[in-house]
Amino acid sequence: MEAWPARARPAGPAGHLVRRDNAVTAIDGEPRIYPFTAEQLRLDPLYAHLRKEEPLTRVRLPFGEDAWLATRHVDARVVLGDARFSRALSVGRDEPRTRPEQGNGGILSMDPPDHTRIRRLATKAFTMRRVELLRPRAQEIADGLADEMLAGGSRADLVEQFALPLPITVICELLGVPVEDREHFRVWSDAFLSTTSLTLEQVMEYKGKLWQYMGGLIEQRRVEPTDDLIGALVLARDEQDVLSEDELISLTVGLLVAGHETTATQIPNFVYVLLNHPDQLAWLRERPEQVAQAVEELMRYVPLGTAAAFPRYAKEDIEVGGVLVRAGEPVLVAVASANRDESVFEDPDELRLARSTNPHIGFGHGVHHCLGAPLARLELQVALGTLLGRFPDLRFAVPQEQLRWKRGMLVRGLESLPIEW
Template sequence: MADRQEAVDLTTAEHVRDPYPLFARLREENPVCPMQRRRGRTSWLVTRYDDIVRAVLDPALRNDPRSVSTVTEGPRFPMGRHMVASDPPDHGRLRRLVAGALSPRRTGRLAPHIARTANDLLAALPTDEPVELAQDFAFPLALAVISELLGVPHADRADLSRWTLSILSSPADATAQFFADANAFHDYLNDLIETKRRNPDDAVISAMVAAHDHEGLVSAEELVSSVFQLVIAGYESSASTICTATLALLEHPEELGYFRAARGRELDQAVEELLRHTSTLQVLAQRFVVAPLTIGPVTIPAGETVLLAVGSGNHDPRRFADPDRLDLRRENNQHFAFGYGRHLCLGATLGRLEIKIAMALLIGQFPALRLAIPPNELNWRPGLGFRALSTLPIVLGPRHPGPRNDEIAS
């Protein structure tokens, strides 16, 4: 049975800054262990790659919190009925809704828009004084891309950014401001859906509305929640990965030079390694145990919750040779950056495209790019699920022509 050992804490500033020493120790000494949660609760943390794979596929673990009889006190989050928080058969319905709207053809058409927006943002930045890469480049780019994909009007994008970052940055004990922003976000998406229903366009929300109205795939609550999940997944993850991956390259000059020269398959391969090595996604959304679950020597009783530490799995030496080394030539790189199994992120194709274009233009145009402060002075955003920099001050240096858009956007 599960042994109630002293719970680990993944929210300390030291762990957020560098999670991999603790993960390495846990993989060897305590690969399935209790983890501190808010209000004195614990969850079971799984840290080995193969154990994470088995757990994702085990029917004893569910994503929908209604699978267990846990009573939740306090206000209810208004946009929680999306596919990440669902199980079959509901998961299949919700995934079909998003997959139909988020086709490769539609996302592929965004490549010129991504390149144009990235170039415009870079052109506006000074080259001889510190700039803030997160706020001046990565987040504005990610916001422009997800807004273009969904069909969010320009006038509304600042509010979208504010609500999203508020929800993602709120402390573990959700505040009144958290729920105020969540409810405002919900009301806005409801209004936007109604606008698209009256005046459809060729963006994703209109396609999802059409599927809802004509095929009856999902409820109104599920439709709003699914749009919300697309915003969260398409905005935060891409922007944070651009920052953490840039930092990784700046800390590895030889790999930085390789990335700058890479094209075609080499560039795609390099992006995969940056996704694995930097591991913006650290812990998957909690799973709920509906039947006794045995992982290694530990049996977790029904009614408990499990957290899958995919950031640890991405650095597991049982799966990746010399995993803490950044190796842009790494082959067979089956990482967890976009999840795993039936919950593999449907926006992975767009995420890869956005990160590749943004970083190829940034690194290619500024060969003297450097940090503006020492790495140990960088601030990391508090949190559990994502590992993200609060800011990334850099100096761009002299501008060079860099790669052509058609060399990187394919």
């Protein structure tokens, strides 16, 4: 059956449920304006209401067609993991989104088998075993940054002096990108996460510059082959013919951006949360061996994204959360809401680093589960372990109301985090 046009649904009270074809179907009036309020690291209480009363709700984003929003953990796993939902169907559609440009999602806009073909090339570098081999080098980098902070006195900006250079250096060394170029691609990377922080002209300019930059590195590998990840991907393109040139550049750009941006944002987010939960910080200081478990709870607790993104389109009629989603309709997943689902997590709005059962979906779920999750986990563990071990009296250096938060971005985080010890 065909879906109604996105902005031509029959009128009716929002959230009203009726029976049709033996399924429960929502007939909405005006969709809810989305994203909801997103101040600092606080999750809008409307999510809790929706999980109980309207787990699948209609939403209207600043751009694109209307969509369903899934807020419960069980429904999130269905939308992200069920093959009846597609990312590839977003191509050519007016995809619901928070920014004006209709971007090329690359591998994020693919379904198997194309998705599998491309992902398989990079997966080998991000297996848990291979990533674990990077731990000594990541620790060496973190220790060096901590040494520089301590040598500079008793105060530092955690973002500039630790949180950014750690993952940037690791991913640059893994890919084979000159770390000395980081000041350039740091600026260009913002184009992939901006909603309103950059103009459309700046977004297109920065994306173009990063595309050209990575294309230049790829051409260098053709002249002088290397054994880094970019070198391996170039061989896969030129000798095995399993990648197009655009796919090769898109994949390497994606790995560079995703390989440092979110981790660099989460490190200060985690520190901010811990400093605001002194009992949990004390618990972890007394149990440094539990840092991996603490990272999982912080991943669950911190609402990194300001809004749901990358909608999945239903390939056929499918019931989700008591609502019939028609073939061709997009569904967004509110990951932060799913990670606070009271039916899955006891006292979900409390930070409990001792939480042993933690099926959060902070790294996604299904075929698009974060490729770099093992590396991100390692870096977050190394970062927290180093900061707590080397700075036993870590604290805010300025009143919290003076902290500057990112605005107009897809992720929540601090522009800077002055700390002292």
